[in-house]
Structure formats: C-alpha cells, structure tokens
Amino acid sequence: MASLLVVGSVALDTVETPYGRLEDGLGGSAVYFSYAASFFTRVRLVGVVGQDFPQEFVDLIGSRDVDTAGLQIVDGKTFRWSGAYEGAMNEAETKKVELNVFGDFQPEIPEAFRDSEFVFLANGSPVTQKHVVDQMTNRKFAVADTMNLWIENTRDELLELLKVVDGIVLNDGEARMLTEEANLVQAAKSIQGMGPRLVVIKKGEHGAMLVSDEALFVLPAYPVETVKDPTGAGDSFAGGMMGYLAEQEEVTEGTLKKALAYGTMCASFNVEDFSLNRFQQIGRQDIDGRLEQYLSMLRVE
Amino acid sequence: MASLLVVGSVALDTVETPYGRLEDGLGGSAVYFSYAASFFTRVRLVGVVGQDFPQEFVDLIGSRDVDTAGLQIVDGKTFRWSGAYEGAMNEAETKKVELNVFGDFQPEIPEAFRDSEFVFLANGSPVTQKHVVDQMTNRKFAVADTMNLWIENTRDELLELLKVVDGIVLNDGEARMLTEEANLVQAAKSIQGMGPRLVVIKKGEHGAMLVSDEALFVLPAYPVETVKDPTGAGDSFAGGMMGYLAEQEEVTEGTLKKALAYGTMCASFNVEDFSLNRFQQIGRQDIDGRLEQYLSMLRVE
Numbered sequence: 015m016a017s018l019l020v021v022g023s024v025a026l027d028t029v030e031t032p033y034g035r036l037e038d039g040l041g042g043s044a045v046y047f048s049y050a051a052s053f054f055t056r057v058r059l060v061g062v063v064g065q066d067f068p069q070e071f072v073d074l075i076g077s078r079d080v081d082t083a084g085l086q087i088v089d090g091k092t093f094r095w096s097g098a099y100e101g102a103m104n105e106a107e108t109k110k111v112e113l114n115v116f117g118d119f120q121p122e123i124p125e126a127f128r129d130s131e132f133v134f135l136a137n138g139s140p141v142t143q144k145h146v147v148d149q150m151t152n153r154k155f156a157v158a159d160t161m162n163l164w165i166e167n168t169r170d171e172l173l174e175l176l177k178v179v180d181g182i183v184l185n186d187g188e189a190r191m192l193t194e195e196a197n198l199v200q201a202a203k204s205i206q207g208m209g210p211r212l213v214v215i216k217k218g219e220h221g222a223m224l225v226s227d228e229a230l231f232v233l234p235a236y237p238v239e240t241v242k243d244p245t246g247a248g249d250s251f252a253g254g255m256m257g258y259l260a261e262q263e264e265v266t267e268g269t270l271k272k273a274l275a276y277g278t279m280c281a282s283f284n285v286e287d288f289s290l291n292r293f294q295q296i297g298r299q300d301i302d303g304r305l306e307q308y309l310s311m312l313r314v315e
Numbered sequence: 316m317a318s319l320l321v322v323g324s325v326a327l328d329t330v331e332t333p334y335g336r337l338e339d340g341l342g343g344s345a346v347y348f349s350y351a352a353s354f355f356t357r358v359r360l361v362g363v364v365g366q367d368f369p370q371e372f373v374d375l376i377g378s379r380d381v382d383t384a385g386l387q388i389v390d391g392k393t394f395r396w397s398g399a400y401e402g403a404m405n406e407a408e409t410k411k412v413e414l415n416v417f418g419d420f421q422p423e424i425p426e427a428f429r430d431s432e433f434v435f436l437a438n439g440s441p442v443t444q445k446h447v448v449d450q451m452t453n454r455k456f457a458v459a460d461t462m463n464l465w466i467e468n469t470r471d472e473l474l475e476l477l478k479v480v481d482g483i484v485l486n487d488g489e490a491r492m493l494t495e496e497a498n499l500v501q502a503a504k505s506i507q508g509m510g511p512r513l514v515v516i517k518k519g520e521h522g523a524m525l526v527s528d529e530a531l532f533v534l535p536a537y538p539v540e541t542v543k544d545p546t547g548a549g550d551s552f553a554g555g556m557m558g559y560l561a562e563q564e565e566v567t568e569g570t571l572k573k574a575l576a577y578g579t580m581c582a583s584f585n586v587e588d589f590s591l592n593r594f595q596q597i598g599r600q601d602i603d604g605r606l607e608q609y610l611s612m613l614r615v616e
Contacts, residue, residue: 190403221521238498
C-alpha cells in the first residue's frame with residue numbers, strides 16, 4: 015500500500031436539490047476525495063478551515079483512515095459554497111461562494127507527508143497546485159483536477175502545471191474548453207500533448223473516458239435510480255480511483271481500468287444522499303458488491 | 316433467421332457539418348435501419364418515394380439483402396430533410412422539412428411481408444405505427460421509435476401504441492419529456508409501465524440504456540475519433556439491434572445485450588461519414604472486429 019496525499023478544499027456546503035436542502039454540511043473536494051480513498055488506503059489530507067469549523071466534522075474525517083495532521087485551523091471563517099440542482103441535476107447552479115480562509119490558502123505540506131508517492135491536487139489555482147507538486151519530490155504519480163475558472167483565467171499557469179503532472183481529471187465541458195476540440199477522444203489526445211500521460215474525462219451521469227499511452231476506454235456510470243445530491247461526485251470518483259491505485263501501488267492498463275471502475279462505484283454511492291451521508295453507511299464490501307454487479311452489467315457474451 | 320420488417324421514411328437529406336455538406340443524399344430512417352440490419356439478416360422495407368427519387372439509390376438499397384417490394388414509387392416529390400450540426404454535434408438543427416409524398420403515407424404491407432416476426436416501426440405518426448402493427452398478426456417482437464413531435468402533439472395516440480408494442484426506442488430527452496422523470500432509470504421504468512416490456516434509451520455519444528423485465532444495463536458508445544455526420548445514427552443503432560435479434564430468432568437477456576452492442580457498432584461506423592458512405596465500405600467482419608475491440612474495452616479484470 016503506497017502513501018496517498020490530497021491537497022484541496024474543506025468546506026461547509028449549502029445545497030438544494032429536488033430531494034431537500036442541506037445547510038452548512040460537510041463538503042469540499044479534499045473531504046469527498048479522502049473519504050472515498052479511505053475505503054482503499056490510508057490518506058494524508060492537507061487543507062484549511064476556520065475557527066467556525068465544527069469539531070464533529072473534524073472527528074468524522076478523523077474516524078476514517080485519514081491523517082489530518084495537514085488540516086490547518088486558522089483565524090477566520092471556513093470556505094462556504096452554496097448551490098442548487100434542478101431537473102436532470104447534471105450541473106450545479108452556484109448560488110454563492112465565500113472563499114474565506116481558503117482564499118489565502120498556502121498549502122504547507124507537513125514534513126511527515128513529504129514522501130508521499132501518490133498525490134492528488136484537488137481543484138484549485140494551478141499556481142498553488144504546481145507549488146505543491148514541486149515539493150513532492152518522492153512522487154510516483156501526481157494527478158490534478160481543474161475547472162473552467164482556471165482554464166479561462168489562468169490558462170498559462172494551467173499549461174505549466176500540465177507539464178509536471180502525470181495525470182489530469184476534468185469534465186467533458188472543461189476538456190472541450192481547454193482544447194477547443196468538440197470530439198472527446200481528440201480533446202483527450204490533445205490534452206495528452208500538453209504533458210500528462212493520463213487524461214480522465216468525467217461525463218457525470220454518462221460515465222468517464224480514459225486516455226493514456228497504453229489505453230483508450232470509456233466506462234458508463236452505474237445506473238443510479240435515486241440521485242439526491244450530485245455534490246462531490248467528481249471528487250469521490252477521483253478518490254476511489256487514486257485510492258485503488260495507491261492500494262495496488264502500480265499504474266498499469268489493468269489497474270487503471272479497475273481504478274476507473276472503483277471511482278465510478280464511489281461516485282454512484284456518494285450521489286445517493288447529501289454530503290457524506292451515504293458513505294457513512296457503507297464499507298468496502300458494499301463497494302465490491304456493487305462493482306461485481308457493474309462488471310456483470312458490462313459483460314457481453 | 317427470422318423475418319424482419321421495417322416501415323419508415325426514405326428521404327433525400329441535405330446535411331451540413333464541420334466536415335462538409337451533402338446535398339440530396341440518400342437518407343431516411345427506414346434506409347439507415349435496413350442497411351444496418353442487412354449486415355445480419357434479410358430485411359423487408361416498406362416506404363414511399365416520389366418520381367424524383369434517383370434510380371441509383373433504389374439500386375443501392377437493392378444491392379443489399381433488402382427486399383424493396385414494399386417501396387412504393389408514387390406521383391410527387393420525395394420527402395426531404397435538411398439539417399446542420401455544430402460543435403459537439405449531439406443534436407441536429409433542422410433547417411427545413413418537406414414531407415411531400417411521405418405526408419400522405421399510408422403504409423401498404425405487401426401480402427408477402429405479412430408473416431414478418433420481427434417488426435420495426437421507424438419514427439412516424441403513432442397512428443400510422445399502430446395501423447401497421449395491427450396488421451402484423453404473426454409478429455413476435457415489434458419495436459417502435461418515436462420523437463418529441465409525437466410526444467408533444469399526439470400523446471394519447473402514442474400511449475395507445477405503447478400498449479401494443481413489445482419495445483420502444485427513444486432518446487434521453489424524449490424519455491424525460493414523455494415521463495417528466497429527470498432520472499433515466501426511473502424514466503425507463505415509467506415507460507415500461509405504459510406497456511412495452513423493453514425500453515431502450517439512446518444517449519448519442521454517451522451510449523444506450525436498456526430496461527426490460529429481466530435486465531437493466533447501460534453500455535457506452537464506441538469512442539469514435541472522427542464524427543463526420545451523426546445523421547441516421549439512431550436508426551443504424553436500431554437496425555443493428557433488430558437485425559441481430561432477428562438473426563438469433565430469440566429475445567433473451569443475453570441476445571438483447573449483444574444486440575445493443577451490435578447496434579452501438581453500427582451507429583459508430585455510420586457516423587464516420589455522410590449518408591451511407593461508411594456502411595458501403597464495410598462488411599460483417601469489420602463490425603465483428605470492432606465489436607471484439609469494444610468488448611475488450613469493457614472487460615475489467
């Protein structure tokens with residue numbers, strides 16, 4: 015089992031969906047990622063919260079196989095995101111963003127975390143992401159997430175980041191925006207040309223595509239019947255994927271495909287309830303059980 | 316090998332995509348369906364064209380294993396459709412529709428076609444579709460396609476049709492419109508409640524979902540690198556699916572899944588060029604070769 019580090023946001027989310035409303039619930043990309051990855055391996059979390067961050071949320075994260083030594087608690091208020099989903103719930107309408115202490119976040123990687131081999135840079139400024147990856151001199155496999163904001167506003171910095179990471183995870187709209195390619199296969203190959211040997215394009219309810227030097231494949235999402243809250247699906251996907259790879263300690267065509275399938279399973283559980291509620295009800299055996307069902311769905315004879 | 320009948324449009328299409336423009340090319344749902352199905356079985360085609368329909372197009376259809384005894388040539392002009400695709404090319408923008416002789420189409424099923432066991436009612440008025448299915452007293456498996464126009468304007472007639480067909484094929488937007496369910500699994504189940512035991516939801520570049528009494532599965536699309544013209548993809552998909560089922564002569568969970576995979580292959584070839592150009596370059600062995608590659612893509616070990 016290899017070491018896995020994640021750097022990203024820890025947040026208080028207010029979410030409205032046709033299934034209800036959650037106010038100041040536990041969220042943030044590093045949190046969803048950590049919880050999902052912790053089904054597979056031990057996770058090292060680096061993030062920042064304010065004095066208002068509830069102790070029960072620290073305890074909840076700490077109750078998992080997550081090392082929170084890198085979770086700074088500083089003066090000020092915790093990052094807050096507020097959004098709503100309607101209809102097919104494929105995209106959140108962001109109602110409000112208060113960066114608060116996350117706005118000045120300069121990730122300090124604790125000495126004990128510096129030897130991490132697997133690194134996930136959750137969505138954040140590419141400058142900060144590159145600053146982190148440069149510190150991780152023992153890294154074997156570093157993957158970054160990004161979003162439209164950075165593609166539009168800090169494209170040059172993002173291109174610098176892409177030169178040093180092994181992989182990038184982004185959604186279909188972002189892949190098209192970054193490359194100006196309408197076709198997703200061509201978009202993925204074009205992003206590969208920018209540096210990372212692994213490109214994973216998330217398509218939400220439609221699954222994910224992976225392009226690497228050795229492989230090109232598409233896997234569908236697990237057909238979830240009741241999607242209550244899609245928040246964190248992408249980070250849960252990345253957590254399952256990276257958690258499994260760190261557990262396996264190697265990145266091959268075979269482990270990548272299974273990693274994508276595990277990521278898909280984690281995302282499918284996560285969307286079944288608000289915040290981390292669904293994750294709190296399940297264990298690795300539930301994930302493995304659904305994976306078995308999923309793989310049998312994909313078996314054509 | 317069971318008999319397969321298709322009733323639907325035969326058209327002259329004018330299509331613009333980022334890859335070029337085709338004027339008055341061979342198109343129509345029954346044509347794409349027949350060509351795709353003819354890779355698997357003999358097809359009986361019922362449709363109508365005007366005096367202006369080029370003889371070379373009749374010859375092209377006739378060069379396949381397609382019985383055109385049901386293709387009426389009547390006074391007037393052939394149905395014409397004109398559309399354009401942009402960007403991700405997921406949806407056509409219809410520029411012009413001239414129904415012409417298709418507007419008064421009253422399908423006459425030739426006596427020799429009446430014993431058909433597998434029946435596909437390509438997109439058309441549900442009244443006409445029901446009129447056809449009622450004549451096919453020997454049918455074992457009748458499947459209909461539909462579209463937003465009929466869901467909006469002739470909902471009651473569509474619901475009557477759904478009571479008598481075995482299966483329905485429609486796209487994700489149409490499934491959501493018909494059921495007012497945002498979730499596709501729930502939409503498919505809700506449509507099942509309207510009558511058909513088989514519901515296939517086409518998601519274009521994202522693949523297809525199938526819900527039947529025995530099965531619920533999703534298969535991704537084959538990742539096509541160059542989509543030149545998506546026109547006819549849905550009908551090619553249906554043609555591959557029904558052609559394979561008629562070839563196998565039975566509808567089970569196993570044949571349905573493979574039928575969906577074959578439909579996916581036919582659609583993937585069809586979109587690689589305008590009109591039926593790509594189909595004219597390939598044979599069953601090419602379809603089987605790509606299927607092998609596709610199944611290996613879906614194999615997770």
